Amino acid sequence: MFGSRKFSLDSRGLKYKLKIAFCLMTVLPLLVCTYLISTYILPQAGVKTDILLSMAISIFIAAIGFYVVHEIVQRIVAVATEVKRIAAGDLSRQISVGKRDEIDDLGQALNHLTQRIRLNIDELNSYKEVTSQIDQDIQKRLLVLSTLLQVNNLVSQGKQLDEILKFSIDKIRALTSSQVAYLFFKKVAVAPFELLAAEGVSAEGLRGLSFGDDDPLFARAISSGSQVVFDAGQPAAPEVKKIIRSRFGAENILASPVFLQNRVTAIVGIARDQANFLYQKDERELLDIFAKQLAIAVENDNLARKVRDLEIRDPLTGLYNETFITARLEEEIKRAKAYQRPCSFILLNVDNFQKLKEVFGIPYGENVLKKTGEVVLRNVNEVDRVARLSENEFAVVLPERNKRQAQTIAEEIRVKVEALFKNEKDALQRVTVSGGVSENPLDGVDAQELIAKARSLVALAKSHGRNRVLH
Numbered sequence: 001m002f003g004s005r006k007f008s009l010d011s012r013g014l015k016y017k018l019k020i021a022f023c024l025m026t027v028l029p030l031l032v033c034t035y036l037i038s039t040y041i042l043p044q045a046g047v048k049t050d051i052l053l054s055m056a057i058s059i060f061i062a063a064i065g066f067y068v069v070h071e072i073v074q075r076i077v078a079v080a081t082e083v084k085r086i087a088a089g090d091l092s093r094q095i096s097v098g099k100r101d102e103i104d105d106l107g108q109a110l111n112h113l114t115q116r117i118r119l120n121i122d123e124l125n126s127y128k129e130v131t132s133q134i135d136q137d138i139q140k141r142l143l144v145l146s147t148l149l150q151v152n153n154l155v156s157q158g159k160q161l162d163e164i165l166k167f168s169i170d171k172i173r174a175l176t177s178s179q180v181a182y183l184f185f186k187k188v189a190v191a192p193f194e195l196l197a198a199e200g201v202s203a204e205g206l207r208g209l210s211f212g213d214d215d216p217l218f219a220r221a222i223s224s225g226s227q228v229v230f231d232a233g234q235p236a237a238p239e240v241k242k243i244i245r246s247r248f249g250a251e252n253i254l255a256s257p258v259f260l261q262n263r264v265t266a267i268v269g270i271a272r273d274q275a276n277f278l279y280q281k282d283e284r285e286l287l288d289i290f291a292k293q294l295a296i297a298v299e300n301d302n303l304a305r306k307v308r309d310l311e312i313r314d315p316l317t318g319l320y321n322e323t324f325i326t327a328r329l330e331e332e333i334k335r336a337k338a339y340q341r342p343c344s345f346i347l348l349n350v351d352n353f354q355k356l357k358e359v360f361g362i363p364y365g366e367n368v369l370k371k372t373g374e375v376v377l378r379n380v381n382e383v384d385r386v387a388r389l390s391e392n393e394f395a396v397v398l399p400e401r402n403k404r405q406a407q408t409i410a411e412e413i414r415v416k417v418e419a420l421f422k423n424e425k426d427a428l429q430r431v432t433v434s435g436g437v438s439e440n441p442l443d444g445v446d447a448q449e450l451i452a453k454a455r456s457l458v459a460l461a462k463s464h465g466r467n468r469v470l471h
Contacts, residue, residue: 078095078096079095079106079107079110082094082095082107082110083095083110086110086114091114091117091118091121093114094111094114095107095108095110095111137282140175140282143175144175144286144289147171147175148289148290148293150167150171151164151167151168151171151293151297152293154167154297155296155297155300158304161297161298161301162197164297164301165183165196165197165294165297166197166199168183168197168290168293168294168297169181169182169183169197169198169199169268170199171290172268172270172286172287172290173199173200173270175286176270176272176283176286176287177272178200178270178271178272179200179201179202179248179249179250179270179271179272179273180198180199180200180201180202180203180206180248180249180250180270180271181198181199181200181268181269181270181271182195182197182198182199182200182203182206182248182268182269182270182271183195183196183197183198183258183266183267183268183294184196184209184210184211184218184266184267185265185266185298186264186265186266189263192210192211192212193210193211193212193215193218193222193266193267194209194210195207195208195209195210196266200271201249202248202249202250202271205247205248205249206247206248209247216239216240216243217230217240217243217244217247217253217255218255218267221255221256221257221264221267222257222264222267225257225259225264226257227254227255227256227257227284227287227288228253228254228255228256228269229253229254229279229284230244230252230253230254231251231252231254231277231278231279232252232275232276232277232278233278233279244271248271248273249271249273250271250272250273251272251273251274251275251277252271252272252273252274252277252279253269253270253271253272254269254270254271254279254283254284254287255267255268255269255270255287256268256269256287256288256290256291257291258291258294258295258298259291259295260295260298260299260302265298266294266295266298268287268290268291268294269287270283270287311323311324312324314387314388316366316369316370316388317369317370317373317388318373319373319376319377319386319387319388319394320385320386320387320388321387321388322387322388322389322390322395324385324387325385325387325389325395325397326447326448326451327447328385328397329343329345329397329447329450329451330446330447332397332399333440333445333446333447333450335399336399336440337440337441341399341400342400342401342402342403342439342440343397343398343399343400343401343439343440344398344401344402344403344405344406344437344438344439344440345395345396345397345398345406345437345438345439345440345450345451345454346395346396346398346406346409346410346413346435346436346437346454347389347393347394347395347435347436347437347438347451347454347455347457347458348372348376348393348394348395348396348410348413348414348433348434348435348458348469349392349393349394349433349434349435349458349462350368350369350372350392350393350431350432350433351431351432351433351434351462351466351467352428352466353365353368353391353392354392355428356368356428356429356431359428360428360429368421368431369388369392371420371421372394372417372420372431372433373386373388373394375413375416375417375420376394376396376413379409379412379413379416380396380398380409383399383400384396384397384398384399385397394433395451395454396409396410402439403437403438403439403442403443403471406437406439406471407437407469407471410435410437410469410471411469413433413435414432414433414434414435414467414468414469417431417432417433418430418431418432418433418467432466432467433467434458434461434462434466434467434468434469435454435457435458435461435468435469435470436453436454436455436456436457436458436460436461436469436470436471437454437457437469437470437471438450438451438453438454438457438471457470457471458470
């Protein structure tokens with residue numbers, strides 16, 4: 001074994017192999033030929049068998065030399081070919097090694113370099129994917145910011161609330177790629193949540209939908225003010241899934257509460273019909289941001305409405321106040337005079353109100369006024385105007401109505417107020433009203449005269465036992 005390794009060319013260097021090849025191809029054949037010529041050809045003219053044998057041996061040795069050179073050249077060509085393919089972009093190529101010479105060293109170095117290049121390219125591709133994801137996140141956040149600025153601009157420009165809500169809900173649906181986005185709103189504390197805005201393919205199915213505080217889908221959001229999520233990570237119970245499917249035609253929903261004055265007054269949400277879907281953190285944060293933005297829009301609209309109504313509305317009942325109704329009555333009298341048309345005025349006074357308030361308290365008295373005002377408002381049409389005058393007085397301006405028609409309306413209101421409170425346990429709680437009806441120009445030519453006439457009739461009605469209307 002030792003001898004074979006000692007004389008093998010495989011473990012030798014390229015320089016050594018080239019020297020051996022040169023000797024085999026030139027030096028030894030040259031010496032042999034010189035010897036043969038000087039020994040056999042020159043002294044004798046004949047040709048012998050041993051001469052032929054010597055020449056054959058010389059040719060064989062030269063052929064070996066050529067073979068060694070050919071092998072070296074072929075390996076160099078093979079390495080050059082692989083290098084060209086690698087340079088062309090085919091980094092999967094590998095240079096064969098195993099001869100343990102300079103060409104092998106070059107091949108191993110090139111293989112190592114190619115592997116480093118592959119690793120660097122993979123790392124660059126990984127960075128490219130990360131960079132692309134970061135760029136997408138930045139673009140999405142910029143889009144969200146742009147949308148919020150658009151909503152703020154709509155609010156600052158004093159646009160109608162319906163327009164602002166519709167725009168916001170549509171943007172929520174688009175930004176989250178949802179099937180539908182929706183907003184349910186509660187107008188007053190005791191009212192149900194009703195659909196205020198919806199955008200998407202299943203929006204029409206939500207029209208007319210309303211629900212209470214104990215709704216199976218949104219009860220947690222309403223009671224605790226926390227976000228509601230039903231998806232693959234937080235699956236809904238079978239009966240809740242049926243409700244989601246029937247309402248939204250979807251598998252998954254995400255909803256956030258909207259707070260006004262520390263109370264949940266609206267629910268904004270999205271729905272998606274996709275199996276094994278999971279809402280991501282950025283979608284949850286986005287919906288919470290829009291919930292706060294919608295709260296600002298609604299609160300701003302409420303404040304603007306209050307400013308508009310501040311000087312003409314009664315804060316307790318929501319009816320017009322004395323300033324407005326007096327001016328409106330004056331206008332209607334002028335119009336009636338110009339066109340020779342009737343105009344009547346009704347004044348109603350809650351009987352025993354001061355005693356009722358003293359016995360049962362101010363909140364109870366205010367509740368009575370609210371209910372009485374609602375009865376009055378329900379029994380007039382859209383052109384009539386209802387107001388609260390003094391503490392327990394209600395007034396109605398009736399354009400195009402004569403005294404007889406006004407008397408009929410006043411009597412209907414009196415009967416309905418009596419019916420509303422007739423089942424109360426305490427006799428003092430069985431609220432009634434006394435009323436007076438006046439008409440222009442029979443009872444006065446201006447607003448003050450008609451009001452004064454009606455007040456005198458109310459006083460007369462009370463003196464005759466209350467719970468009656470005089471004209």
